[in-house]
Amino acid sequence: MQKSVVLRISIQILVDRSTLRGRAHLFLLPVTIDWLFISQSGEFPGATQSYWFSSIALVRTKSAARLHLQSATTMATTPALVLLPEWGSGHLMSMLETCKRVLLSGRKAFSITLLVVRPPTAEATSEVEAHVRREAASGLDIRFHRLPAVEPPADAVGVEEFIARYLSLHAPHVRDAVAAMACPVAALVLDLFASPLVGVARDLGVPSYVFMSSTGAMLALMLHLPVLHEAVTVEFEELEGDVHVPGLPPMPPASMICPVVDKKSPNYTWFVRLGDRFMDATGIIANTAEGLEPGPLEAVAESRCVPGRPAPPVYPVGPVLSLGDRSPSHECVAWLDAQPPASVVFLCFGSMGWFDPPQVAEITAALERCGHRFLWVLRGPPSSETGAGAPDGSEHPTDADLDLILPEGFLERTKGKGMVWPTWAPQKDILAHAAVGGFVTHGGWNSVLESLWHGVPMAPWPLYAEQHLNAFELVADMGVAVPLKVDRKRDNFVEATELERALRSLMTGGDEEGRRAREKAEEMKAVCREAVAEGGSSQAALQRLAEALRSGAVIPKG
């Protein structure tokens, strides 16, 4: 049996540095340690300071106790969270911001090492580089480790297949990077597209956490996909009746996420695999809050998604809204300053949403007919539209040429009542503005969280990724949005009459759906803020997570 003693004193540690760097001299490293668990061999089972050694002797001096560490495998740094995000800003920044909260909640008991994958496009590369520059200057203990370049899969036919395969090809480099860490590793934190790399963590004896940048509902669905794969043998759209996802109301097949709508596609196979590998993670960190999505989160916690197999613990630590540059004096914000409270409908469609002229014509007709004030972020097609397109699906829209794309006279007729903004807009500042009363959104999860943070009701207009599922949840489960009929078979086309109806409902709250959406959005605003406040559920989840990470920190094997 290993004996251990507990010491609560201020001490100095004497480290035999020869065992560290091959230099044969002793040096004194003064540190203050509150609680020190000392075992006769092996490592500290729960020390808050990261000093790891194989044998020790306690030496008393006149005024202080000293520890003499012999044959030490001492690492004079705090345990690291090693992050492997997908390169897209929504994924990378959301994971990094969340892990920064872990770092700060643990009173800087961790450091962060972000493994940087070379993005497959020049545009994504410059975005990532800008993030790296900004974060490197943040003053926090964040390091960046660039992984060696890997040849992107040239034969990938789908976006999700491409992302998952490209990340998986980095497995040997991730393994080498983690194994070479000069400090204990608290966890390898993986993007949802990188869940197969839980195997790398397992081989190194390191805990692995999947970071869920989307909803708890998406998490429940992904865990349940392997079960659905066995149970539903036809395409989802051929299914008679609804799809049953644990924790959600029965869902029409038309609300399934994009990657699984064609089961013959490798995207589908990859998503089933990704969901399956979630189950092997040590834990799942989710950018949501218990009170926002109680149904799906309880279903996961009660292991109802994969009956008979206990699911990893989930830590809902959100909402984590990534803090970009604030633009309080932006032209859009200045325009909002002149509008009455809750009078403006804001329309914005994420980092990849854009519309073609026929759809633009329907939107302009709806806006003119409903007569509400509006702020509309209108983007044009990506410049790659006529070319091959980005392999990761991250084709960014271009700035719209308003003279070309808007019907003649629209801007004059709506002058004073509406503003069309043709480029990137400061969405967070806009949603924070008192003049905004409703949000027509593509339903990306970050946009939804930003809207709920400010209590703004929504009309979701899903376009890509998992947004059809998000739209269903917002309307049918959370009740914070009014429904909008999109024709998925016609590239998510929305008729002017349908948009006009939804806008009236959203902005006047004149019907039952609109009234409920307003009330519920206001309720969810409180839920969001309480969750992250002192004593809130997300704060508690953050503490549990930090504790699990602290106690799980290990020196990687190999």
Ligand SMILES: COc1cc(-c2[o+]c3cc(O)cc([O-])c3cc2O[C@@H]2O[C@H](CO)[C@H](O)[C@H](O)[C@H]2O)cc(OC)c1O
């Ligand atoms: C969450 O489920 C899916 C996410 C994506 C996806 O892929 C993607 C690829 C890139 O190269 C760059 C990106 O920015 C990007 C973004 C993206 O999803 C967005 O993630 C957000 C969360 O951080 C949010 O949930 C938005 O709704 C998503 O649009 C793709 C996908 O299948 C195509 C998913 O199922």
Ligand SMILES: O=c1ccn([C@@H]2O[C@H](COP(=O)(O)OP(=O)(O)O)[C@@H](O)[C@H]2O)c(=O)[nH]1
């Ligand atoms: O003109 C724009 C469009 C988007 N965003 C921000 O981009 C992010 C979009 O993330 P989301 O998850 O909603 O969707 P995605 O773009 O990843 O599909 C959110 O933080 C938005 O605030 C923005 O600031 N201005």
